[in-house]
Amino acid sequence: MRLLLFFLAYASIAVSQPMDEDFARLVKEWTTRPEFTSPLVDHLPKVDGVPSPKDVLGYHIGTPKKLTYYADILRYYRTLAGKSPRVRIMTIGKTDEGRECVVVVVASEESIQNLETYRANLGQLADPRGLSESGAREIIAHSKPIYHLMGGLHSSETGPSEMLMELAYRLATEESPLIKGIRDHVIVTITPVSDPDGRDRYVDWYYRYKIDETSEQDNVGGPPLWGKYIFHDNNRDINYSQLTMQTLLKWYLHWHPPIMHDLHESQPFMYTFSGQPPQNPTLDPILYGELPWMSSFELEQMTKYGMPGVWTHAFVDMWSPGYLGFMSSNHNGMLRMYEIFGNSGANTMHRRVVPPPNPAAPPTPAGGGLVSREWYRPLPPYREVDWSMRNNTNYSETGVLSALELVAAFPQIVLENFYKKSRNSIESGKKDPPFGYVIPGGQADGTRVQFVFNVLHVQGIEIGLATSEVKLKEGTFPAGSLVIKRDQPYGRLAKILLVKQDYPDPNLRTYDDTAWTMGLMTHTKIVESADPAILNAAVQLIDSFTPGNTSESYSPAAYYAVLDNGSNNMITLRSRLKNVPVFAVEQSFHSSDGTDREIPAGSFVVGKEYFDQLAAAMNLTGLHAVGLPNRPTVPTHEVKLPRLAIYSTWGNTQDVGWVRHAFDHFEVPFDLIYKERVKRGNLRGAYDVIIIPNQGRGAKGLVYDIEPKGKPLAYTQTDQFKNLGMYGSSEDITGGMGLEGVVEFQKFVDAGGLLITLGEASAFPAEYGITRRVESARPTPQFYAPGPIVQAEILHSTNPIFYGYSEKIIPVRWANGPLLTVPERDREQQVLLRFPGGDQSVLSGLMKGANEIRGRPGIVEVPVGKGSVLMFATNPCYRWQNYGEFGMLFNAVMHYDDLKPR
Numbered sequence: 001m002r003l004l005l006f007f008l009a010y011a012s013i014a015v016s017q018p019m020d021e022d023f024a025r026l027v028k029e030w031t032t033r034p035e036f037t038s039p040l041v042d043h044l045p046k047v048d049g050v051p052s053p054k055d056v057l058g059y060h061i062g063t064p065k066k067l068t069y070y071a072d073i074l075r076y077y078r079t080l081a082g083k084s085p086r087v088r089i090m091t092i093g094k095t096d097e098g099r100e101c102v103v104v105v106v107a108s109e110e111s112i113q114n115l116e117t118y119r120a121n122l123g124q125l126a127d128p129r130g131l132s133e134s135g136a137r138e139i140i141a142h143s144k145p146i147y148h149l150m151g152g153l154h155s156s157e158t159g160p161s162e163m164l165m166e167l168a169y170r171l172a173t174e175e176s177p178l179i180k181g182i183r184d185h186v187i188v189t190i191t192p193v194s195d196p197d198g199r200d201r202y203v204d205w206y207y208r209y210k211i212d213e214t215s216e217q218d219n220v221g222g223p224p225l226w227g228k229y230i231f232h233d234n235n236r237d238i239n240y241s242q243l244t245m246q247t248l249l250k251w252y253l254h255w256h257p258p259i260m261h262d263l264h265e266s267q268p269f270m271y272t273f274s275g276q277p278p279q280n281p282t283l284d285p286i287l288y289g290e291l292p293w294m295s296s297f298e299l300e301q302m303t304k305y306g307m308p309g310v311w312t313h314a315f316v317d318m319w320s321p322g323y324l325g326f327m328s329s330n331h332n333g334m335l336r337m338y339e340i341f342g343n344s345g346a347n348t349m350h351r352r353v354v355p356p357p358n359p360a361a362p363p364t365p366a367g368g369g370l371v372s373r374e375w376y377r378p379l380p381p382y383r384e385v386d387w388s389m390r391n392n393t394n395y396s397e398t399g400v401l402s403a404l405e406l407v408a409a410f411p412q413i414v415l416e417n418f419y420k421k422s423r424n425s426i427e428s429g430k431k432d433p434p435f436g437y438v439i440p441g442g443q444a445d446g447t448r449v450q451f452v453f454n455v456l457h458v459q460g461i462e463i464g465l466a467t468s469e470v471k472l473k474e475g476t477f478p479a480g481s482l483v484i485k486r487d488q489p490y491g492r493l494a495k496i497l498l499v500k501q502d503y504p505d506p507n508l509r510t511y512d513d514t515a516w517t518m519g520l521m522t523h524t525k526i527v528e529s530a531d532p533a534i535l536n537a538a539v540q541l542i543d544s545f546t547p548g549n550t551s552e553s554y555s556p557a558a559y560y561a562v563l564d565n566g567s568n569n570m571i572t573l574r575s576r577l578k579n580v581p582v583f584a585v586e587q588s589f590h591s592s593d594g595t596d597r598e599i600p601a602g603s604f605v606v607g608k609e610y611f612d613q614l615a616a617a618m619n620l621t622g623l624h625a626v627g628l629p630n631r632p633t634v635p636t637h638e639v640k641l642p643r644l645a646i647y648s649t650w651g652n653t654q655d656v657g658w659v660r661h662a663f664d665h666f667e668v669p670f671d672l673i674y675k676e677r678v679k680r681g682n683l684r685g686a687y688d689v690i691i692i693p694n695q696g697r698g699a700k701g702l703v704y705d706i707e708p709k710g711k712p713l714a715y716t717q718t719d720q721f722k723n724l725g726m727y728g729s730s731e732d733i734t735g736g737m738g739l740e741g742v743v744e745f746q747k748f749v750d751a752g753g754l755l756i757t758l759g760e761a762s763a764f765p766a767e768y769g770i771t772r773r774v775e776s777a778r779p780t781p782q783f784y785a786p787g788p789i790v791q792a793e794i795l796h797s798t799n800p801i802f803y804g805y806s807e808k809i810i811p812v813r814w815a816n817g818p819l820l821t822v823p824e825r826d827r828e829q830q831v832l833l834r835f836p837g838g839d840q841s842v843l844s845g846l847m848k849g850a851n852e853i854r855g856r857p858g859i860v861e862v863p864v865g866k867g868s869v870l871m872f873a874t875n876p877c878y879r880w881q882n883y884g885e886f887g888m889l890f891n892a893v894m895h896y897d898d899l900k901p902r
């Protein structure tokens with residue numbers, strides 16, 4: 001082995017230690033053009049006793065046609081940690097499919113030995129209450145920032161999880177001034193794969209189908225599922241519904257990394273996020289200085305190394321707080337993000353960054369979009385390129401090392417900013433209204449309050465239980481109300497989640513939703529207070545909130561009623577009372593036991609002989625059972641869970657996943673069916689209700705789905721590919737259900753089945769004539785409504801769908817579903833919910849062109865043959881978010897036999 005000396009123009013990377021010549025030679029070979037690499041990553045040290053990725057995996061990072069399974073990734077890090085005193089692994093929890101989640105730490109021996117001290121210091125800066133300015137300065141002077149890196153949140157974006165292994169090795173072994181500086185001044189932590197379940201499924205799919213791809217044209221697409229439920233939306237799980245995401249959040253709140261850097265793949269050749277408008281105004285202004293500070297440094301360094309196509313600004317904005325890594329910005333840290341050019345695998349491919357001219361298509365903007373020279377893209381990417389996995393590695397690793405170089409040069413600035421943002425959050429709560437929020441006690445449904453409590457609390461927001469009455473200018477609230485004061489470290493986050501979103505400029509487009517206001521999404525009363533007196537309200541901080549549930553053993557009760565106050569737990573209760581006959585009262589009434597208690601419509605009634613089963617099943621929060629002296633005299637009907645199926649295409653499983661997750665969570669049994677089952681026919685023989693969740697791409701996409709590529713594309717489990725064929729399997733996922741499937745759905749409804757369509761799927765029965773007289777249309781191009789919350793008006797309040805809804809006007813999330821039209825003669829009978837429309841009906845977020853939805857149906861029920869079709873233009877089960885709307889879907893399921901328009 002030769003001792004290689006690098007005497008380069010860049011003193012910081014001059015290094016004199018033994019180098020891995022095999023690495024240098026192969027990396028050069030795999031890099032498709034000389035300018036697609038940098039002096040930071042064209043070499044790799046060789047250190048006796050410390051294993052490089054190749055020593056453990058058998059191949060270098062960036063080897064063509066090599067992707068690494070999660071277990072092997074962990075094996076590499078464990079081997080490295082076993083040999084290097086600069087690397088440590090912590091196990092932090094489990095994924096949704098039970099895989100181990102870890103965080104890898106790489107830093108100097110000194111940092112590793114004193115990790116707990118550094119962690120505690122960051123904890124003090126994260127919550128500086130009780131810390132003096134001089135005390136804070138003292139801590140900052142003796143602390144190091146944690147810089148957290150994450151790869152593989154999106155499973156098809158395969159490069160970063162490979163690169164991070166090489167980065168860890170380089171950081172642990174290289175003795176250049178650059179790397180030594182990083183090691184000494186920064187504590188680097190790594191989530192090797194943010195979605196390990198999806199990683200393994202994707203790597204299986206890659207080896208089965210994608211390994212021979214040579215061009216974009218023969219791309220077979222990805223597997224139908226990544227993780228257990230929600231695919232790409234794992235970066236939109238704002239309420240932390242998925243275990244894998246909760247695991248990372250718990251780790252975050254214990255370690256407080258001031259920077260979290262999420263590595264994605266899409267844009268040529270590398271986009272680095274700078275926090276462009278629209279920007280969330282509640283976040284600290286310092287953050288909006290830090291983001292471009294760092295991205296500009298990367299852009300400058302990489303451009304200096306001659307790497308084309310690095311750009312910042314444009315693309316992703318700073319409005320939605322729901323991205324996974326945004327947990328950092330939300331907690332006074334900083335989310336950073338890359339989009340690196342990738343081939344959805346490790347094959348080298350010819351890529352057209354700008355598609356070839358298509359005479360049939362409208363002209364593209366001057367400059368060709370992504371390859372245009374802009375002030376934020378001084379050295380644009382090429383129009384066409386041969387691109388390799390190693391190019392991807394070179395770009396992401398050079399970018400990350402540049403970011404770490406900057407942080408290592410200014411560690412105290414990063415820490416000071418983190419401290420200041422935390423301090424400012426507390427101070428802002430003392431001087432800028434709103435000063436806090438009250439969730440008034442005594443709300444009829446405590447389970448929605450509990451949901452809000454849990455989502456806030458899991459993110460570290462302090463919530464107090466009022467120990468006495470709270471008097472504010474907004475009203476007087478009873479003891480037992482929940483109080484969220486803004487003068488706390490995460491007071492800004494509380495405001496971000498609870499405030500009405502006031503979108504700054506209707507001409508700005510945004511990357512995701514414009515609204516998420518929790519009170520509106522969950523139908524929970526939450527009062528914003530501009531009264532500073534709230535800061536002095538007497539409260540006791542609590543770590544859990546459990547609404548009482550009661551089941552009175554009332555004697556001499558003949559029947560028991562479980563009050564329907566709109567809790568989603570009602571359907572769980574029905575599910576748990578398996579063999580018990582349950583009836584629903586169709587009208588509210590007052591009990592005749594002397595208490596005159598109101599029993600709302602939809603309340604369950606069971607006979608006293610079932611009291612024991614009822615009491616056992618009431619091991620659920622927030623439900624109230626009361627004894628009745630006699631059987632209610634109001635009309636009742638039996639409540640049974642139907643034989644239920646949820647239909648999914650193979651090409652668009654994401655929104656189906658959210659519905660599956662909700663039904664699993666509330667213990668509602670269902671079959672997940674695909675085109676294979678539909679085409680077999682006799683759906684009515686097997687099911688009473690079929691739900692077609694929102695699945696994008698309109699009615700045609702729902703019917704024809706993935707375009708066949710000439711040979712079958714099986715999603716099946718084999719000895720070699722154990723992660724495929726989960727949550728359904730198919731010998732060929734292409735082709736869709738086709739017209740034969742449409743006919744089977746028609747037969748299902750004709751024979752008495754209830755078909756429920758959600759959001760965009762509601763275009764399907766309209767366009768394929770199952771609901772012959774309902775028309776479906778798209779809004780005009782001037783209409784722009786990225787997920788606002790709007791008013792909807794209940795027109796048939798006695799329909800069982802609206803049991804538990806006490807208001808006539810309710811907030812719903814706009815779903816971008818079809819604009820439905822029901823003919824005048826059917827309207828009164830069939831339209832159950834409608835949108836008032838107009839700007840004043842927009843409660844939060846942006847709807848541009850709100851007049852277009854004026855008077856449009858929100859829910860339509862159309863009798864067809866012996867059955868019916870229930871079309872939601874809304875999506876009542878959206879991302880574990882519009883918790884207040886779930887009840888309409890659950891009611892439709894539980895009362896499927898009694899929904900007749902009335």
Ligand SMILES: [Zn+2]
Nearest residue numbers: 154157264265
């Ligand atoms: Zn991504």
